[in-house]
Amino acid sequence: xxxxxxxxxxxxxxxxxxxxxxxxxxxxxxxxxxxxxxxxxxxxxxxxxxxxxxxxxxxxxxxxxxxxxxxxxxxxxxxxxxxx
Amino acid sequence: xxxxxxxxxxxxxxxxxxxxxxxxxxxxxxxxxxxxxxxxxxxxxxxxxxxxxxxxxxxxxxxxxxxxxxxxxxxxxxxxxxxx
Numbered sequence: 001x002x003x004x005x006x007x008x009x010x011x012x013x014x015x016x017x018x019x020x021x022x023x024x025x026x027x028x029x030x031x032x033x034x035x036x037x038x039x040x041x042x043x044x045x046x047x048x049x050x051x052x053x054x055x056x057x058x059x060x061x062x063x064x065x066x067x068x069x070x071x072x073x074x075x076x077x078x079x080x081x082x083x084x
Numbered sequence: 085x086x087x088x089x090x091x092x093x094x095x096x097x098x099x100x101x102x103x104x105x106x107x108x109x110x111x112x113x114x115x116x117x118x119x120x121x122x123x124x125x126x127x128x129x130x131x132x133x134x135x136x137x138x139x140x141x142x143x144x145x146x147x148x149x150x151x152x153x154x155x156x157x158x159x160x161x162x163x164x165x166x167x168x
Contacts, residue, residue, distance in 0.1 A: 001119075007126050022127075026108065027148055028089065035085075036130035042091050043106075046120035065109055 002047045002054050003081035008067050008074045009040040040072075046081060054078055086138050086166035087133045092151050092158045093124040124156075130165060138162055 011017050017039040022026065026034045046082045047054060058076055094100050104120040110118045127150065133140060140158055151158045 009126070009128070019127075022150070026145060029145075029148060031145055033131050033133055033136065033143065034129055034145075035090075035132050038128045040128070041125040043095065043103075043125040044093070044120075044122045044124070044128035045118055047117050048119050049117055051119065057115065061113075061115055061118075062109060067108070078102060 001081045002049060002057050004047055004054070004076055005079070006043040006045065006058070006062065006066060006074055006076040007040060007071050008043070010038060011071055011073055014071045019052045020072040085165045088129040088131055088138070088160055089163070090129065090142070090150060090158055090160040090162060091124060092127070092156050095124060095155055096159055098155045106165045109131040119142065141166050 016038050018039045022039065023034055023037040026037070030052075045058075047057065049057070055078070056080070062074050062076070063069060100122050102123045106123065107118055109123040110121070129145075131141065131154075133141070139162070142162070145160050146160070147153060
């Protein structure tokens, strides 16, 4: 069993209105030290590989469904997980 | 300047309907190897500390705004960042 952690972030050049809203709220709460906020997604997949290569699988799934590669970047880590 | 990476995940005991929907879609696309999906949030904050401790700041912000500690867990990393 593999545990795959996927981090999806907006590309540097893409505006992040959600991040801007969070930053505004933090300022109102008194955290003026926060000069930038970017919001992304974090996914954990448990995969039971049956022959196919895990890296290939993850990259395919990211391209086809999990990320929008036009505006998002992703990186991932694969860990060995104990089957439950 | 500090770059803080915050990972927010649903607690183990909390149902994740969004994760279940993504898993269903992955199965329909032919990725039956995926046995579980959990969706969380990933945030990057740039912080320019002016005297206050960064760890204290981040924990306060997570408790007050960034996470719902009733149903979510979080962890974070602080990195040194070059001011832009």
